[in-house]
Each structure stands twice: as structure tokens, then as C-alpha cells.
Amino acid sequence: MSVDTDVKTLVIDEQEVSARSGQTILEVARENDINIPTLCHLEGLSDIGACRLCLVEIKGSNKLLPACVATVQEGMEVSTDTERLRKHRRTVLELLFAERNHVCSVCVSNGRCELQSMAQEQGITHIRFPYRHAAYSVDASHERFTADHNRCILCLRCVRACAEVEGAHVWDVMGRGIDCLLITDLHEEWGRSTCTRCGKCVQVCPTGALFDKSKIGSDHPKYPDFLPFLNLMREAQ
Amino acid sequence: MSKTKLATVWLDGCSGCHMSFLDMDERLLELAELVDVVYSPLVDTKEFPESVDIALVEGAVASEADEAKIRKVRAHTRTLVAMGDCSITGNVPAMRNPIGVEAILERAYIENASAQQQIPTIGVPKLLPQVRPIQDFVKVDVYLPGCPPSADTFHTALTSLITGEPMDISALTRFGA
Numbered sequence: 283m284s285v286d287t288d289v290k291t292l293v294i295d296e297q298e299v300s301a302r303s304g305q306t307i308l309e310v311a312r313e314n315d316i317n318i319p320t321l322c323h324l325e326g327l328s329d330i331g332a333c334r335l336c337l338v339e340i341k342g343s344n345k346l347l348p349a350c351v352a353t354v355q356e357g358m359e360v361s362t363d364t365e366r367l368r369k370h371r372r373t374v375l376e377l378l379f380a381e382r383n384h385v386c387s388v389c390v391s392n393g394r395c396e397l398q399s400m401a402q403e404q405g406i407t408h409i410r411f412p413y414r415h416a417a418y419s420v421d422a423s424h425e426r427f428t429a430d431h432n433r434c435i436l437c438l439r440c441v442r443a444c445a446e447v448e449g450a451h452v453w454d455v456m457g458r459g460i461d462c463l464l465i466t467d468l469h470e471e472w473g474r475s476t477c478t479r480c481g482k483c484v485q486v487c488p489t490g491a492l493f494d495k496s497k498i499g500s501d502h503p504k505y506p507d508f509l510p511f512l513n514l515m516r517e518a519q
Numbered sequence: 520m521s522k523t524k525l526a527t528v529w530l531d532g533c534s535g536c537h538m539s540f541l542d543m544d545e546r547l548l549e550l551a552e553l554v555d556v557v558y559s560p561l562v563d564t565k566e567f568p569e570s571v572d573i574a575l576v577e578g579a580v581a582s583e584a585d586e587a588k589i590r591k592v593r594a595h596t597r598t599l600v601a602m603g604d605c606s607i608t609g610n611v612p613a614m615r616n617p618i619g620v621e622a623i624l625e626r627a628y629i630e631n632a633s634a635q636q637q638i639p640t641i642g643v644p645k646l647l648p649q650v651r652p653i654q655d656f657v658k659v660d661v662y663l664p665g666c667p668p669s670a671d672t673f674h675t676a677l678t679s680l681i682t683g684e685p686m687d688i689s690a691l692t693r694f695g696a
Contacts (some may be wrong), residue, residue: 386695387666494634
């Protein structure tokens with residue numbers, strides 16, 4: 283029997299489910315219509331456990347595990363929606379809002395933003411932490427797109443889409459901790475970088491951090507659904 | 520039953536929340552049966568009353584006058600409602616924070632002025648170094664986000680506050696709504 287067909291049985295939110303060995307808790311939960319909130323996860327990209335929204339509780343362990351990268355184990359008992367987890371999720375989101383300048387009312391992604399709708403979903407009506415109000419740059423050097431670092435939540439979907447799917451790896455991160463900043467090439471302006479102008483990073487960006495210049499002042503929906511199909515077609519070749 | 524004493528307050532905001540409040544249209548008539556508007560930019564009372572049941576506060580705290588006002592409102596209000604994103608997050612007024620007061624005043628009154636280039640100091644309150652949400656200064660009882668919260672949001676929320684019914688604010692509105 284190959285590893286792929288090795289079946290594990292586990293419990294998620296008191297529901298008995300079965301999974302293939304190597305599957306993540308998130309994959310299995312979603313296959314069984316159990317919702318675990320995520321921001322950095324995106325179908326078609328590798329998972330990095332960056333946003334910590336998908337943290338789940340495992341019975342018998344004090345450690346919270348990110349469901350997007352934690353793989354299933356035989357007999358595991360997973361809780362996805364406890365008071366402790368809800369508290370952590372609200373805190374994570376509030377810290378994101380306090381860290382940079384997410385001014386929803388004047389954002390190009392207002393009404394289409396995953397951070398905004400996630401905050402609403404998690405019942406956030408105000409931020410308990412002091413806003414930093416730090417100065418962030420806006421890179422509008424690219425002929426088609428703009429990077430507004432005020433809105434960036436460092437989910438790194440753009441970095442992964444650019445490296446894993448487009449194969450260009452123009453986007454990356456410099457600095458550490460609170461000083462992390464997305465950069466193109468070795469901190470070149472986006473417009474002078476080796477960007478292939480494919481626009482995948484814009485489509486996968488959950489907020490208004492990366493946007494299409496032609497959409498300023500209008501509705502700016504994003505369509506990240508193409509990624510799994512693109513991967514599928516490539517695998518088939 | 521005596522009427523609920525309602526106040527509305529306008530700090531650093533665009534008055535859009537007050538406009539949206541007025542967008543309740545004919546529902547304002549039924550609301551008027553339940554509340555007395557005792558203080559508001561929409562009525563002529565000059566001093567904040569001694570005792571107010573519900574105060575809706577629009578706008579962030581941007582000046583010394585705003586700070587004095589919000590502290591006074593808190594001291595005389597039973598239920599303080601932060602109305603709209605400016606009062607809750609700082610929103611657009613707080614976009615001056617990373618730039619700084621001096622640079623902003625310089626830009627507005629010197630660089631961009633074609634005549635009478637001077638920064639006003641007489642008859643205007645001193646700006647605080649940072650525009651902050653009202654919860655940085657006083658305890659807020661209810662948060663009603665939105666830019667502005669819709670008339671429906673106002674109607675549902677006010678009805679709940681007056682009757683004491685529970686409400687799910689996140690089902691009504693969100694930041695930037």
C-alpha cells in the first residue's frame with residue numbers, strides 16, 4: 283500500500299472524518315464542510331502558516347497548531363471553534379489592523395477585502411490596541427499595478443504566486459519582525475524590476491496592498507481561483 | 520414613560536454620519552416619539568446637558584477642544600456610542616498622523632495658499648500631535664463602525680439601545696461600510 287492511500291481516521295469538531303495520510307487538517311476540514319478561517323492560505327499555493335488564523339486545538343496538547351500546515355494523525359481530536367481560538371483569532375486580526383494603516387473607507391479594496399470581511403465575520407467592531415500610524419510607502423512605479431504597503435498584511439501570497447506559479451520570484455521580503463517589507467528584486471522599484479507583468483500577485487492579494495491602476499476609484503474584485511486550474515493543467519502536461 | 524434623552528456630537532469627521540442619521544427619513548418621526556434630542560449640531564443647544572441617556576459621537580479626537588468635549592460627553596452620558604469609523608479607528612482624519620501636524624499645516628496654509636499665507640492660531644483649537652479614536656480617551660459602550668453606518672444600521676441600533684434589546688452589530692455593519 284502506498285503512503286497516498288494510507289487512511290487516517292480522526293475527529294474534527296465532534297465529527298468523525300477520514301483522511302489520506304499527509305493531508306493537512308485544513309484540507310480535511312474543508313472537505314467535510316467545516317470552516318476554519320484563513321488569510322495567508324490560498325488554494326494553489328504552498329502553505330506557510332503565517333497568519334495564525336487557522337490555529338486549532340488538539341485534545342491532549344496545550345499547543346495550538348496551524349491547520350494549514352499541520353498534518354492529520356490517527357485518532358486526533360481537533361477543535362476548530364473554541365472560545366480560546368476565537369480570542370486568538372480576534373487578537374491576530376486586531377494586531378493586523380493596528381500595525382499598518384488599513385483605512386477601509388478610502389481603500390481600493392473596500393467591500394472586496396478579505397481582512398475586512400474576516401474582521402466582520404469574527405465580530406470585530408473596534409481595535410483594542412493603539413494604532414501605530416507608521417509611515418509606509420506606496421510604489422506606483424509599475425505601469426499597470428501599485429503596491430501600497432499601508433495595506434499589506436504580510437501573508438506572502440504574492441511572493442508564493444510569483445515564485446511558485448509564475449516562476450519569476452520577483453517578490454520577496456526584507457527586514458525582520460515589525461520591519462518586514464515586501465520588495466521586488468533586491469529592493470528595486472517595481473516598475474524597474476524583472477516583473478513579468480503577469481498580475482498574479484495582484485489577483486491573489488487579499489487586501490488593497492496590490493492593485494490594478496485601472497481599477498482606482500472603482501470596484502476592484504480579485505480572481506484568485508485560476509491558481510488550482512493552472513496547476514492542474516501544468517501537471518497534466 | 521419619559522423619553523430617552525439623545526445627544527449627537529460632532530468631533531473630527533466629515534458630518535457624513537450625521538447625514539446618514541438623517542437618511543432614516545420618515546423613521547425619524549417614529550424615533551421622535553421615543554427620544555428627545557437634547558444636544559446636537561442639528562439643534563440649538565450650546566451646552567452639553569447634565570444628564571444624557573445615549574450620546575452618538577461622530578469623529579476622531581484631533582484637537583484640544585475635541586478632547587475636552589469627549590471627556591465632558593463621557594462624564595454626563597449613560598451610554599456612549601462611537602458612531603462611524605472616525606470615532607472608532609481615526610479613519611481619514613488620522614491619515615495625517617504619519618505626516619505630522621507642522622507639515623500638514625505648512626502644506627495647507629502656506630504651500631497651497633495663494634494669498635494670506637499664515638497658519639491660523641486665533642479662534643481655532645490647537646491640534647493634537649496625533650488624531651486618535653475616542654476609546655483612547657474615554658470608555659466607549661457601543662461601537663457602530665461604518666463610513667458612514669447606513670440609515671438602516673442607525674435605525675436598528677438605536678431601536679435596540681432604546682428598548683434594551685440585544686443586537687449583533689457585526690451583522691449590521693463593518694469598517695468602511
